[in-house]
Amino acid sequence: MKKEEVGTLATTVWVSEVTDGDTFRANGRYFRLVDVDCPELHQPGGQAAKERLSALVLHKYVEYESRGTDSYGRVLAQVWVNTTDVNAEMRRFCGGT
16 A cells, blocks of 8 residues: 555654564554564574564654454554555565465
8 A cells, every 4th residue: 555545644653673474562452463464583584574564664764544343452553664654564474465
């Protein structure tokens, strides 16, 4: 999804931690990239996925659009850094639905 399609629905947060290739922490909450399925840290490619997401979002302001929450209470989010679609970047890196 292009950032321009979201308009004023996006909210800005500061990313303080990346926990794996599809989850980060910002403003005291955990966010899960919607439609992205990266390997877990203990799986092959998991550490590389975490490093890639860190390069994209860690210690940066990101904009997100919430798509609800998952069973763990994480915000399911479509995320952008400037005009970069973080979800699309991580789908390309890890694969995804």
